[in-house]
Amino acid sequence: MNATSAARTGADPAVSWDDLLTAALLGTDRRPWAGAAPGRAAPTALLDAAAVATVRRRAGLRPARAARRPEPAPEDPRPVLPAAAARRLATLLADRSGAAGGGRRGSAPDLMELLPQWLAAAVGHGYAAPPQALPALLDAARGRTDLRPAALAFAGPRALWLARLNTDWRFALRAAPGGGAALPGPDDAEAVERLWQEGLFAERVALLGALRAREPALARELLASTWPKERAEDRLMFLDTLRAGLAAEDEPFLEQALGDRSRNVRATAAELLSALPHSALAARMAVRAAACVALDRTGPVPAIAVEPPLECDASMERDGVVAIPPAGRGERSWWLGQLVEAAPLGSWPERLGGRTARDIVALPVADGWQGELHAAWCRAAVRQRDAGWSRALLGAPSAPEAGGPGAVSLAERAKLLAALEPAERAAWVAGFIATHGLSEAFQLLGVCAVPWAPPLGRSVVDALNIARDAGSYPWSFSGVMGLAERCLDPAEAARLEGLLAVPDEREDAAPGAGGYWAEAFQRLVSTLRLRAAMAEELAPAGAPRAPRPEGPSVQPPDAVG
Known part of the structure; x- marks a missing residue:
């Protein structure tokens, strides 16, 4: 040269x-x-x-003028990734073939969409990332924020070492607790106090979160010691760390925060207190909500009567009620929704004649207030993570109204489902798909545990098969098909063999639709087999291997994609 x-x-x-x-x-x-x-x-x-x-x-180094040689990279004590899994990782990181949008994608698996699942499994097994893969891994995480948590956990301490040498990867330092710096333990009181008083904001947030997980009382004391001097935006971020492990012991501090000079801080404190059913704020909200909602026995059947508040007084505002409604909302209905949302759900049975949540939701509501009242109960069930009320508000998945009277939108249904156990969640969504099909199921499928339980997987495959038989193109179902590739149990591959052939084309079918469906199902089967191979490659030596799906063998890593 x-x-x-x-x-x-x-x-x-x-x-x-x-x-x-x-x-x-x-x-x-x-x-x-x-x-x-x-x-x-x-x-x-x-x-x-x-x-x-x-x-x-x-x-992983950018060209630069000569400078002092960097310190050696830290050791990563985790076990080495198996050789086959390391080759698979290189293939996944090199692939750029994933098609954008909902058009035709061919029959090859979309490897980039499998990378998040592979990373989660590798982190779960506790493997260390191969050093030679770190630059490509950091590049992938830079381009996709959804990859960052798992990618950085897998990359380990050497990723932070590289990020200090390459400005393209500084996001890793921002994402790491305390900017990648080591945090003192709760037993080192002097170091904790010094970092809290002198550290950067990111370091202080990381310290507070770490202490919150191990010594919540110490975290509260630290926060209270400087609370009046903190900026409003910082107080809001610090307060948000209390969501993890929220407990009754946090109530005194949160009650004090209700008097904060920042409206956003007051609103967050009120939200956290309302998630504690036995807090004083929850009791105050229960009294206010009970004054607005009562059981009317004067008609032929019992009904719920609603009388929204006439004003939003100073005590309501202190407890987090926002006085001014958004555009298009009436004041009184806006105030009512906030009161009901913050009231403990456990207070309603006594108020409404000893009825269960399911019986209360089934009661008629007078004067057109049902939508407003049930929507507020939905938000309360999500905030308080109440499975009984979530179940009642969802209703039967086969109901004509597709989700019960309280589920006013697909987003609300998805949030309510998150309060249920994974098996019950999957069963409800399977029943929903069996009755209503796939057109509205995408958001609901997104909250189900992976891999999908067998009844849910079968319901999705059956609905796709019905859509294929209808003779339309598969592209309108590309979102669900993409979810199925990532979420179906790989053992389902054998059941899909019969869907790989091109069906006889009906006279009223879209031209060539059968061939496109066969291609889509071929991609689904290939992806399921690939996922099975990935899981086998990641299994620790000596661990029992799951049975591979029947069918043609998966292509070697350098031939996939």
Whole structure:
């Protein structure tokens, strides 16, 4: 390599890989390389420069002027990733074939969509990332924020070491607790106090979260010690750390925060207190809500009568009620919804004649207030994570109104489902799909545990088969098909063999639809088999192996995609 070329690629950060690539594609005759004189030596100088740049890219370093050699990377004590799994990771990181949108994607699995699942499994097994994969892993996480938590957990301490050397990966330092710095333990009182008083905001948030998980009382004391001096936006962020492990012991501090000068801080404190059913705020809200909602026995059948509040007084505002409604909302209905949402759900049976949640939801509501009242109960059930009320508000999945009187939207239904146990959640969504099909099921499927329980998986496959038989194109179901590729149990691959053939085309079918459906099901089966192979490759040595799905063998890692 000549000295000029080495200087260009080694010391000048302005020389980029794109510059090298452009010169190579156009040729040094048309695009003379600045690091060498024109002539027969120019191509050699360009290749030498590309070799140096390639080494630096693989090492994770950007070109820069000579400086003090960095400290060695920290050791990663976790077990080494199995060789087959390491090859699979390289394939997943190299793949860029995933199609955007809902168009035709062919029959090959979308490897980039399997990367999050692979990373979660690798982290679950406790493996260390191969050092040579770290640059590509950090590049992938930089481009996709959904990958970052699992990617950084898998990459371990060496990712933070690299991030300090390459500005492209500084996101890893921002995402790591305390910017990647080691946090003192709760027993080191002097270090804890010093970091809390002098640390950067990210370090203080990380410290508070770490203490919250191990010594909640100490975390509250630390927060209270500087609370009046903190900025409003910082107080809001600090208060948000109390969501994890929220307990009755937090009530005194949160009650004090109700008098905060920031409206957002007051609202957050009120929300947290209302999630504690036995708090004083919850009791105050129960009294206010009970004054607005009562059982009317004067008609032929009992009904719920609603009389919303006439005003929003100062005590209501202190307890988190927002006085001014959004555009298009009436004041009184806005106030009513907030009171009912914050009242403990356990207070309603006594107020409404000893009825259960299911019986209360079934009662008629006078004067058109049912939607407002049930929507508020939905928000309360989600906030208080009350499975009984969630179940009652969801109703039967086969109901004509598709989810019960309280589920005013698919988003609300999905939130209510999250309060149920995974098996019950999957059974409800399976019943919903069996009755209503897949057109409204995408959000509901997104809250179900992976892999899908067998009844849910069967309901999805049956609904896709029905859609195929209807003769339409599969692209309107591409979202559900993509979920099925990632969430179906790989053992279901054998059941799908009969769907791989191109069906006889009906006269009223869209032209070529059968072939497109066969291609989509082929991709689904290939992906399920690939996921089974991935799980087998990640299994620790000596662990029992799950049975592989029947059918043709999965392609080797270097041939997939």
